[in-house]
Amino acid sequence: MRFEKKDILDIDSLSREEITYILDTARGMKEISQRAVKKVPTLRGKTIVLFFQEPSTRTKISFELAGKRLSADTVAISKSSSSIVKGETLRDTVRTLESMKPDIIVMRHSSSGAASQVAKWVQCSVINAGDGTHAHPSQALLDMMTIQEEKGGFEGLKVSIVGDISHSRVARSNIVGLSRMGAHVTICAPGTMIPVGIEHMGCTVARDMDACVADADVVMMLRIQKERQGGSLLFPSEREYAALYGLNQTRLALAAKDALIMHPGPLNRGVEISTLVADGEQSVILDQVTNGVALRMALFYLVAGGSRNADSN
Amino acid sequence: MQIQIKGVRVVDPGNIEGIRDISIKDGLFEAVSEPGQLPEVAKDASDVKVIDGQGLIAVPGLIDVHVHLREPGQEYKETIETGLKAAAAGGITAVCAMPNTKPVNDNAQVTAFILSQAKKANASRVYPVGAISRNLEGEKLNDIADMKKAGIRAVTDDGMPVTDSQLMRRTLEYCKSLGLPVLVHAEDKRLADGGSMNEGLPATVMGIKGIPNAAESVMVMRDIALAELTGARVHFCHMSTAQSIEAIRAAKAKGLPVTCETAPHYFTLTDADMPAYDTNFKMNPPLRSDKDRAAIIEGLTDGTIDMIATDHAPHAEDEKQVEFDLAAFGIVGLETSLGLSLALVAQGHLTLAQLVQKMAKAPADLMGINNDIVPGNPADLTLINMDAGWTVDPNSFVSKGRNTPFAGRRLTGAAVLTIVDGRIVYAIDC
Numbered sequence: 001m002r003f004e005k006k007d008i009l010d011i012d013s014l015s016r017e018e019i020t021y022i023l024d025t026a027r028g029m030k031e032i033s034q035r036a037v038k039k040v041p042t043l044r045g046k047t048i049v050l051f052f053q054e055p056s057t058r059t060k061i062s063f064e065l066a067g068k069r070l071s072a073d074t075v076a077i078s079k080s081s082s083s084i085v086k087g088e089t090l091r092d093t094v095r096t097l098e099s100m101k102p103d104i105i106v107m108r109h110s111s112s113g114a115a116s117q118v119a120k121w122v123q124c125s126v127i128n129a130g131d132g133t134h135a136h137p138s139q140a141l142l143d144m145m146t147i148q149e150e151k152g153g154f155e156g157l158k159v160s161i162v163g164d165i166s167h168s169r170v171a172r173s174n175i176v177g178l179s180r181m182g183a184h185v186t187i188c189a190p191g192t193m194i195p196v197g198i199e200h201m202g203c204t205v206a207r208d209m210d211a212c213v214a215d216a217d218v219v220m221m222l223r224i225q226k227e228r229q230g231g232s233l234l235f236p237s238e239r240e241y242a243a244l245y246g247l248n249q250t251r252l253a254l255a256a257k258d259a260l261i262m263h264p265g266p267l268n269r270g271v272e273i274s275t276l277v278a279d280g281e282q283s284v285i286l287d288q289v290t291n292g293v294a295l296r297m298a299l300f301y302l303v304a305g306g307s308r309n310a311d312s313n
Numbered sequence: 314m315q316i317q318i319k320g321v322r323v324v325d326p327g328n329i330e331g332i333r334d335i336s337i338k339d340g341l342f343e344a345v346s347e348p349g350q351l352p353e354v355a356k357d358a359s360d361v362k363v364i365d366g367q368g369l370i371a372v373p374g375l376i377d378v379h380v381h382l383r384e385p386g387q388e389y390k391e392t393i394e395t396g397l398k399a400a401a402a403g404g405i406t407a408v409c410a411m412p413n414t415k416p417v418n419d420n421a422q423v424t425a426f427i428l429s430q431a432k433k434a435n436a437s438r439v440y441p442v443g444a445i446s447r448n449l450e451g452e453k454l455n456d457i458a459d460m461k462k463a464g465i466r467a468v469t470d471d472g473m474p475v476t477d478s479q480l481m482r483r484t485l486e487y488c489k490s491l492g493l494p495v496l497v498h499a500e501d502k503r504l505a506d507g508g509s510m511n512e513g514l515p516a517t518v519m520g521i522k523g524i525p526n527a528a529e530s531v532m533v534m535r536d537i538a539l540a541e542l543t544g545a546r547v548h549f550c551h552m553s554t555a556q557s558i559e560a561i562r563a564a565k566a567k568g569l570p571v572t573c574e575t576a577p578h579y580f581t582l583t584d585a586d587m588p589a590y591d592t593n594f595k596m597n598p599p600l601r602s603d604k605d606r607a608a609i610i611e612g613l614t615d616g617t618i619d620m621i622a623t624d625h626a627p628h629a630e631d632e633k634q635v636e637f638d639l640a641a642f643g644i645v646g647l648e649t650s651l652g653l654s655l656a657l658v659a660q661g662h663l664t665l666a667q668l669v670q671k672m673a674k675a676p677a678d679l680m681g682i683n684n685d686i687v688p689g690n691p692a693d694l695t696l697i698n699m700d701a702g703w704t705v706d707p708n709s710f711v712s713k714g715r716n717t718p719f720a721g722r723r724l725t726g727a728a729v730l731t732i733v734d735g736r737i738v739y740a741i742d743c
Contacts (some may be wrong), residue, residue: 089633112520114636
């Protein structure tokens with residue numbers, strides 16, 4: 001197969017075959033990070049701009065390491081170091097960046113759709129590292145990679161996603177991706193955090209957390225985004241939220257015995273997930289982070305034309 | 314200047330429906346007669362224009378009761394001149410100018426300025442609409458009688474709806490005594506909560522914050538209650554939801570003095586029609602669901618919705634070519650309104666007479682004017698070719714605004730001649 005996508009903007013635009021191909025490619029990349037010399041020349045001479053308008057630590061470092069391990073040159077700019085603070089529009093910023101001839105722009109932005117818009121404004125590849133509450137494709141793909149590693153596949157798996165679905169780009173991308181791969185996704189949250197029509201995106205809505213977690217093969221907890229909480233009346237208190245929607249050992253016992261515990265991080269320990277569960281045997285939270293680098297190496301390789309070059313050679 | 318239109322089909326509901334000859338002289342309708350009854354004019358008379366009206370429709374000048382002309386203050390978006398010329402090109406002979414200019418039209422000086430600029434534009438008419446509260450802040454009543462003397466025809470705080478129910482009550486009572494209608498932009502901003510499109514599946518998929526139907530209908534219901542309390546005329550602007558229409562239908566059945574308008578985009582498009590993150594589909598209220606669109610059409614058909622207005626809201630390109638949530642709300646409408654509305658006739662939802670009622674007569678009634686095609690009335694008239702097929706091309710708009718979701722759309726029917734005060738302000742092919 002040849003991977004023809006120039007941009008990775010969301011999961012919805014990827015077919016089942018493309019997702020499988022990305023995951024296969026990522027598995028091959030994983031070994032590179034385990035070597036003593038963690039570098040291959042694959043993307044030597046390519047330039048990757050990491051344009052993060054929103055704060056991010058793990059995603060940004062993950063993309064940066066992924067680029068460096070493939071020998072690409074990476075440059076990072078953030079909101080405070082860019083002309084955005086001087087009032088420059090997004091369109092002007094990215095067109096200016098493009099004039100310096102990068103091969104790939106990785107972007108994180110607080111507005112939904114920003115990456116899709118930028119992809120229309122520039123010729124180079126765009127990888128969406130999270131846009132508003134829309135999509136976070138690399139996160140969903142690394143989650144799928146982790147599930148595939150542990151469970152062997154997706155068909156018929158029961159995946160529970162619990163937390164602020166309304167404000168979660170991770171949830172949206174996972175719902176679309178996992179359901180496309182054959183998993184059954186069930187979500188759970190207080191009514192304030194369930195967006196209208198979500199059941200038409202490929203999931204069922206559970207009536208409470210116990211029902212959601214029962215017999216689950218994977219329990220994915222979402223971070224309560226305290227920074228979005230200001231005045232938005234989503235829940236009365238962290239205490240009440242933890243009581244109704246937190247994952248603790250009692251609830252975990254309802255899931256399948258070998259259920260995986262996942263979380264995109266950063267954790268609010270004692271709110272959406274208890275420390276014992278987060279650090280327990282079933283937790284693959286740190287494996288997700290490890291796989292993130294390999295998965296992003298695969299995305300760089302593929303959008304830079306890796307599979308096309310391999311074919312033509 | 315004298316104009317004769319011969320053999321034209323006149324559609325002026327409640328007045329004339331049939332083939333007539335029309336004579337216009339010195340700004341007024343001079344005569345409206347059976348075909349062949351007008352006195353012949355000398356062929357070489359240079360100040361007489363004779364138009365063959367065969368195959369065309371003459372209607373009372375169309376009036377758009379909801380338009381943002383942007384001047385004073387935002388002339389880069391639109392000027393009174395470009396806006397009124399765009400209206401003329403769309404067959405609209407008069408527009409009601411919303412007060413959210415910079416400075417706000419909250420005093421007689423701004424009203425007088427708008428009217429004087431309109432006079433210079435030599436295009437369609439403007440009926441200024443004054444602000445209810447000082448600087449649209451929703452706190453204190455303006456000197457509304459003073460503005461009325463200067464020429465306002467109605468009041469509204471439009472995009473900054475009056476949240477204070479007591480201020481709204483007093484506004485209605487005060488304006489009732491002045492004989493001015495109050496135009497209501499029904500929106501509970503707290504419920505809208507900074508959303509950018511309709512709350513529904515498309516918004517959920519795209520991760521865009523939604524505006525629920527109730528953000529509109531709760532305020533419609535409040536102001537129906539206040540219309541009942543005060544007996545004052547309340548007119549609801551740009552209705553977009555099934556619930557609002559249902560509430561207004563019930564209010565009318567009760568005999569309350571309420572009227573409403575919708576805009577062509579609400580009976581033409583839904584939120585599902587928006588290409589991902591296309592800011593030319595972003596307006597407030599937003600495009601709703603198909604259920605709402607059907608309810609709007611039903612409301613037009615059964616008469617619950619009295620009139621069609623555009624909410625013409627021109628913006629500069631750089632205010633739209635930004636992130637979706639940061640993009641300005643609003644689309645232009647003056648030059649597509651008639652073509653889009655004629656589709657209602659082609660689809661059988663309205664008769665042509667009903668459409669003319671909603672685009673010319675009901676708006677005139679709201680503004681307190683009589684625009685019947687009868688001798689002695691000011692000659693405001695739109696001549697329509699029902700069969701003219703054309704494609705919406707924003708680059709050919711007379712308006713400065715290019716922000717339309719209808720670019721590339723095929724429409725049938727267009728104004729071929731627009732007459733205001735007996736002057737031809739727009740003409741093609743005749």
